[in-house]
Amino acid sequence: MKLAASKENILEGLQKIQSGISSRNTLPILNNVLLRAKDGSVQLTATDLEVSVQTTFEAKVAREGATTLPARRLFSIIKELPASDIELTVDDKDTATIKAGSSVFKIIGISDEEFPPIPQFEGQRTFTLDQGLFKKMLAATYYSSSNEESRYVLNGVLLSFKDDKVTVVATDGRRMALFEQEVEFPESSSGDFIIPNKTIVELVKTLGAEGPVKIMIGDNQAAFAYGNLLIITKLIDGTFPNFRQVIPSQCEERVSLEREQLLNAVRRVSLVNDKTSSVTLAFEKDNLTISTSSAEVGEASESMAIKYRGKAMGIAFNPDFMMDCLRNLTTDEVALEFSDELSPGVMKCDAPFLYVLMPMRIR
Amino acid sequence: MPCILHLDMDAFFAAVEVLDHPEWAGKPLVVGSPPDKRGVVSTANYEARAFGVRSAMPSRTAYRLCPHAIFAPVRMSRYAEISDRIMRLLHSFTPMVEQVSVDEAFMDVTGALRTWKSPEAMAAAMKNRIRSVTGLTASVGIAPNKFLAKLASDMKKPDGLTAVPFEPDAIVDFLAPLPVGRIWGVGEVTEAKLHQAGFRTIRDLQQVGAPVLVPLVGPALAEHISRLARGLDDRSVVTESATKSISAETTFDHDISDRSIVRHVLVDLAEQVARRLRQSGLVAETVTIKLRFEDFQTMTRQETAPRPFCSDRRLLDHALALFDRQKLPQPVRLIGVGVGNLSDAATHDPQLSLFPDPEVVTEERQARLDKAMDGIREKLGPRAIQRAAGLENQPKKPR
Numbered sequence: 130m131k132l133a134a135s136k137e138n139i140l141e142g143l144q145k146i147q148s149g150i151s152s153r154n155t156l157p158i159l160n161n162v163l164l165r166a167k168d169g170s171v172q173l174t175a176t177d178l179e180v181s182v183q184t185t186f187e188a189k190v191a192r193e194g195a196t197t198l199p200a201r202r203l204f205s206i207i208k209e210l211p212a213s214d215i216e217l218t219v220d221d222k223d224t225a226t227i228k229a230g231s232s233v234f235k236i237i238g239i240s241d242e243e244f245p246p247i248p249q250f251e252g253q254r255t256f257t258l259d260q261g262l263f264k265k266m267l268a269a270t271y272y273s274s275s276n277e278e279s280r281y282v283l284n285g286v287l288l289s290f291k292d293d294k295v296t297v298v299a300t301d302g303r304r305m306a307l308f309e310q311e312v313e314f315p316e317s318s319s320g321d322f323i324i325p326n327k328t329i330v331e332l333v334k335t336l337g338a339e340g341p342v343k344i345m346i347g348d349n350q351a352a353f354a355y356g357n358l359l360i361i362t363k364l365i366d367g368t369f370p371n372f373r374q375v376i377p378s379q380c381e382e383r384v385s386l387e388r389e390q391l392l393n394a395v396r397r398v399s400l401v402n403d404k405t406s407s408v409t410l411a412f413e414k415d416n417l418t419i420s421t422s423s424a425e426v427g428e429a430s431e432s433m434a435i436k437y438r439g440k441a442m443g444i445a446f447n448p449d450f451m452m453d454c455l456r457n458l459t460t461d462e463v464a465l466e467f468s469d470e471l472s473p474g475v476m477k478c479d480a481p482f483l484y485v486l487m488p489m490r491i492r
Numbered sequence: 493m494p495c496i497l498h499l500d501m502d503a504f505f506a507a508v509e510v511l512d513h514p515e516w517a518g519k520p521l522v523v524g525s526p527p528d529k530r531g532v533v534s535t536a537n538y539e540a541r542a543f544g545v546r547s548a549m550p551s552r553t554a555y556r557l558c559p560h561a562i563f564a565p566v567r568m569s570r571y572a573e574i575s576d577r578i579m580r581l582l583h584s585f586t587p588m589v590e591q592v593s594v595d596e597a598f599m600d601v602t603g604a605l606r607t608w609k610s611p612e613a614m615a616a617a618m619k620n621r622i623r624s625v626t627g628l629t630a631s632v633g634i635a636p637n638k639f640l641a642k643l644a645s646d647m648k649k650p651d652g653l654t655a656v657p658f659e660p661d662a663i664v665d666f667l668a669p670l671p672v673g674r675i676w677g678v679g680e681v682t683e684a685k686l687h688q689a690g691f692r693t694i695r696d697l698q699q700v701g702a703p704v705l706v707p708l709v710g711p712a713l714a715e716h717i718s719r720l721a722r723g724l725d726d727r728s729v730v731t732e733s734a735t736k737s738i739s740a741e742t743t744f745d746h747d748i749s750d751r752s753i754v755r756h757v758l759v760d761l762a763e764q765v766a767r768r769l770r771q772s773g774l775v776a777e778t779v780t781i782k783l784r785f786e787d788f789q790t791m792t793r794q795e796t797a798p799r800p801f802c803s804d805r806r807l808l809d810h811a812l813a814l815f816d817r818q819k820l821p822q823p824v825r826l827i828g829v830g831v832g833n834l835s836d837a838a839t840h841d842p843q844l845s846l847f848p849d850p851e852v853v854t855e856e857r858q859a860r861l862d863k864a865m866d867g868i869r870e871k872l873g874p875r876a877i878q879r880a881a882g883l884e885n886q887p888k889k890p891r
Contacts, residue, residue, distance in 0.1 A: 370847050445842075
């Protein structure tokens with residue numbers, strides 16, 4: 130294998146696949162990136178066996194071929210090279226020679242045959258969404274998923290394609306974020322798919338503002354193709370809880386609040402929280418008081434003028450759960466709907482988004 | 493001034509054996525390893541003690557001293573059963589009970605005394621109740637602190653009831669004639685050092701200050717000894733609801749290299765710990781196992797649970813996972829399991845759930861199972877029902 134490419138092109142490619150390399154790999158081959166040079170471009174692949182990331186960069190390929198090289202080391206070397214024209218030659222023992230200006234590096238690789246095969250998709254269902262929209266949907270929901278290993282099916286985000294809509298849902302059993310959007314796809318492609326948290330984080334990081342993203346679903350794998358990136362992931366096997374059933378069909382009170390103001394007040398008040406305590410939202414005529422008290426730390430409260438004519442009542446929430454949602458929204462206002470201190474509260478904004486939040490018992 | 497009681501059952505294991513074997517009454521009895529095996533005496537009754545037989549003495553030596561003694565094996569489950577009954581009795585007098593071992597407890601009766609004429613009357617009633625319910629005798633010490641109470645309970649054994657004076661000067665006089673070895677924390681080594689320096693009785697210690705003892709035993713122990721010699725001890729009675737951890741451990745009669753046997757015992761211990769956790773209305777967040785090897789090297793391994801627990805199942809999962817990850821380079825002398833980071837179960841997790849979580853459902857089923865098992869144990873004794881995995885148990889020595 131022999132090729133020449135610009136430093137910028139190689140670096141950009143390597144940067145994109147870095148996150149596919151886990152630092153805790155037990156198999157040495159997984160620390161390597163697979164390079165496949167062909168037809169004027171080089172394909173890069175990294176995998177941790179759960180998520181694989183693939184991209185390409187342009188190159189003048191003098192001799193086609195494939196090898197694997199230690200990904201992080203290769204990245205560091207390329208980044209430090211003094212010249213922008215780089216020549217890469219790999220011999221049949223998988224030793225790579227990198228030349229740029231007067232610098233010469235030789236690094237030892239591993240044969241591409243030892244690299245785990247990347248799954249191929251057959252008979253897959255395909256959906257196409259706008260990258261910017263998909264990114265927004267994921268960003269608005271994924272923080273609600275669970276990291277508790279015992280709740281395996283909640284360790285990811287649900288993509289539910291049904292009735293000409295895609296619904297993105299994440300929940301940890303205490304709160305749930307949901308974003309819904311109309312999209313066209315054949316009826317036969319309908320289905321529910323749970324994408325692992327790790328893949329979602331990768332998607333949120335790398336999805337662009339525009340252009341399409343093609344989502345392909347196989348039996349227990351899914352792939353996302355956008356720009357010149359391809360992300361292939363395992364699906365979480367299991368049944369996601371019935372999320373529709375959790376959304377309250379009606380509410381007693383509804384109040385509109387300024388998002389930033391509410392977020393800042395909750396953040397300040399929660400400074401005196403210990404790990405299990407809640408903040409209480411006390412509503413009375415045109416006033417909201419947010420307060421907390423902790424036996425070990427102390428107490429705090431803050432009032433704000435609001436438009437409220439409903440019954441006076443208090444409801445307590447986990448402040449982190451409130452802030453997670455408020456922080457990830459972009460609208461100026463949020464609507465909060467609630468009924469009593471033991472029924473779920475719902476936060477909504479003008480987007481097709483909602484956040485269902487179970488209260489905490491007031492002690 | 494606080495009023496502390498120390499209750500100590502008289503030759504407990506031996507007394508239970510006599511209770512179950514009336515024909516052994518009045519004869520020298522040694523509970524422990526048989527005389528032809530390696531191993532030690534757990535408890536000897538007073539008849540055997542008359543021949544010089546003592547706890548922790550090799551059984552072979554006991555046999556030499558008292559060849560006509562009856563040698564009985566340790567039946568820990570039976571003692572635990574009776575111990576349970578006794579501890580429940582004590583709880584009916586005061587909630588402030590700190591169980592120290594299977595046959596010993598401290599009680600802070602400062603508050604409970606209001607309904608009694610005197611501490612002596614209360615202690616006498618306790619002894620009577622224990623005798624009428626179990627047929628066993630206990631010795632009780634009454635004092636303003638734990639150290640003195642324990643000294644007092646040991647003054648007139650068996651079936652004793654001793655009150656220590658409560659005035660500081662009288663306490664000093666009471667302690668003065670006792671040998672230095674009676675001070676809590678003064679073992680053989682420290683005793684020898686004190687003797688060498690001319691300190692034989694507590695009076696000798698009372699006449700010097702802590703600084704004089706520092707070169708002998710170090711600053712911490714010097715301060716400790718000096719305070720106790722004056723009868724000062726501010727340790728409080730720690731009830732299970734105020735405890736920071738709950739644990740149980742077992743020393744094997746002989747060191748065990750078979751993993752599966754150690755594992756069986758671990759299951760049994762974990763069940764005991766989880767049950768005490770539930771009895772105290774607590775949930776735990778950390779699990780620790782402790783292993784001591786043949787050469788006395790001791791190691792502990794700990795992990796934190798994702799959510800607080802009190803079920804047998806959850807404790808077992810963590811304890812066994814810790815154990816299964818651990819290599820046994822040497823035969824095991826002691827195994828223990830404990831839980832920490834305790835909090836009140838009732839006030840825990842005020843967060844409501846969106847939908848019935850399968851984990852929570854499983855846990856509720858576990859809780860019902862534990863409750864049923866606890867009920868059976870309550871009625872029929874602590875070992876009336878056990879997990880099969882905990883059954884193949886080696887006979888054990890007391891903790």
